[in-house]
Amino acid sequence: MNTDKNIDLELDLEKIEEFGKLREDQNFEFRAFLKGQDPDMIDKTVRRLNLEISNQIDCTTCGNCCTKLKPCITEQDIKILSQRLNFSPQQVKDDYIEIDEGDQYFKNFPCSFLKEKECTVYNDRPEDCRSFPHLHKKMFVSRLWGVVENYSICPIVFNVFERLKTELNYKSYGKNSDYRDSQKRGY
Ligand code: SF4
Numbered sequence: 531m532n533t534d535k536n537i538d539l540e541l542d543l544e545k546i547e548e549f550g551k552l553r554e555d556q557n558f559e560f561r562a563f564l565k566g567q568d569p570d571m572i573d574k575t576v577r578r579l580n581l582e583i584s585n586q587i588d589c590t591t592c593g594n595c596c597t598k599l600k601p602c603i604t605e606q607d608i609k610i611l612s613q614r615l616n617f618s619p620q621q622v623k624d625d626y627i628e629i630d631e632g633d634q635y636f637k638n639f640p641c642s643f644l645k646e647k648e649c650t651v652y653n654d655r656p657e658d659c660r661s662f663p664h665l666h667k668k669m670f671v672s673r674l675w676g677v678v679e680n681y682s683i684c685p686i687v688f689n690v691f692e693r694l695k696t697e698l699n700y701k702s703y704g705k706n707s708d709y710r711d712s713q714k715r716g717y
């Protein structure tokens with residue numbers, strides 16, 4: 531297993547979005563490859579990579595998840611937000627929440643609480659925001675659809691996924707298979 535940590539992190543959001551499109555086929559293949567691996571070994575590796583990489587990324591200079599994704603909101607989240615905003619829970623629902631297939635989400639994106647890439651309710655943010663991008667959770671291999679979707683949005687996910695390919699010596703024979711070649715071409 532290659533444990534070389536000297537790989538530059540990609541933080542450019544436009545490039546990450548572009549790589550997401552370029553690597554759609556490869557990520558689909560890698561997803562299938564991961565499903566054949568020992569899930570406990572993958573969890574352990576992803577948790578370590580997540581720690582290493584998230585410690586090098588400052589979310590307050592990014593905020594892309596708050597711009598592109600709608601967190602799922604629980605009743606407890608609404609209660610906490612209502613106290614924070616000095617609103618009634620119903621007022622929070624009326625102003626900020628929409629229902630989709632029975633689940634509650636913030637209805638606006640970028641999120642109404644995002645200002646200059648920072649969360650204005652940070653200490654009282656919803657649980658889904660706290661745990662994003664969910665890479666510390668068990669059974670990574672059972673959550674790969676979501677991971678691949680977040681690959682083109684979140685620099686932490688992008689860099690963890692790419693490092694995972696390297697550490698597992700994953701070789702793709704699909705198109706656009708070499709990430710670093712793509713970088714050199716200035717995508
Ligand atoms: S509540 Fe804060 S962390 Fe959650 S989406 Fe909104 S701005 Fe982002």
Ligand code: SF4
Binds near residue numbers: 588594596663685687
């Ligand atoms: S979790 Fe990912 S997308 Fe969200 S602010 Fe941090 S690096 Fe950016």
